[in-house]
Amino acid sequence: MAYRAGLAAALGALALAGCSAAPASEAPAGESSRVDAVTSILNAGVSANMGGAKFLFDPLYDNHFGSLAEMDEPLIEAIINGSAPYDNVDAVFVSHAHGDHFSAEYLNRMMAAQPGVQLIAPAQAEEAMRGHELWQDGFAERITSVTLSNGEAAERIEVAGAVVEALRTPHAGWPERHSEVHNITFRVSATNAAGAPIRVMHMGDADPAAQHFTMNSRFFCCARTNVVMVPFWFFQQDQAGLLIDRTLNAERAIGVHVPVQTPAFLEGSDWTYFTKVGEEVSITPIAKPSE
Numbered sequence: 001m002a003y004r005a006g007l008a009a010a011l012g013a014l015a016l017a018g019c020s021a022a023p024a025s026e027a028p029a030g031e032s033s034r035v036d037a038v039t040s041i042l043n044a045g046v047s048a049n050m051g052g053a054k055f056l057f058d059p060l061y062d063n064h065f066g067s068l069a070e071m072d073e074p075l076i077e078a079i080i081n082g083s084a085p086y087d088n089v090d091a092v093f094v095s096h097a098h099g100d101h102f103s104a105e106y107l108n109r110m111m112a113a114q115p116g117v118q119l120i121a122p123a124q125a126e127e128a129m130r131g132h133e134l135w136q137d138g139f140a141e142r143i144t145s146v147t148l149s150n151g152e153a154a155e156r157i158e159v160a161g162a163v164v165e166a167l168r169t170p171h172a173g174w175p176e177r178h179s180e181v182h183n184i185t186f187r188v189s190a191t192n193a194a195g196a197p198i199r200v201m202h203m204g205d206a207d208p209a210a211q212h213f214t215m216n217s218r219f220f221c222c223a224r225t226n227v228v229m230v231p232f233w234f235f236q237q238d239q240a241g242l243l244i245d246r247t248l249n250a251e252r253a254i255g256v257h258v259p260v261q262t263p264a265f266l267e268g269s270d271w272t273y274f275t276k277v278g279e280e281v282s283i284t285p286i287a288k289p290s291e
Ligand SMILES: [Zn+2]
Pocket: 096, 098, 101, 171, 205
């Protein structure tokens, strides 16, 4: 299924159907789901509660490459099966089809276990899922597959009342490494319970060179983001503060993808970063809405 605006109504209807069909939860998830916040899973995995909707970014992976946190079985099963606090998930976003951000097996299992969940992912990820033995053809109608050139943004779609925008920029290591991998930044805009705009962005394994973003200034300039999740190497850039505030147009950044052995530069810094499951940063209304 291609990424297109006409999908919005169908996605919304499916998301609603999924919510109402979900079994009642005994967990205090109702309490936490009223709080607009981003919460760490592991590596680049983040859960975002936004205006009553719940989204997961890069939540499941099967390769820790020896230096990243390893997902344990209870965590994997909770996400796949939708146990609190991963219950009532509306949509999963996959930034790119690398094993430390994505698992064809786990996502196929999650799509089977949670018939209301939407998946928004690069076509490369869908292809990998289709090539796995647990693929079911019925998943396709719940997948929004993103195919973009570098520097190209997709049309907006609506998922569970939120507006989703996608932009492809090069994967870290560009141009020598991973240039064939489609890495997608997702920007999600919603409205909080008080009617104020809130917005988060997740950048996958984006290469941090400012040139990739300045050439996409039209994408970033017109929408101030409250919380952007960046790979921690963004904080090593010269003038990282300006990159985040001005170029990416974000009020605050959270470093993700932090190795188990936290880099010394990060530990001694004032940057916010996630290293453990359940660390939470609240999403506040955007101070300077610019739309
Ligand atoms: Zn990667």
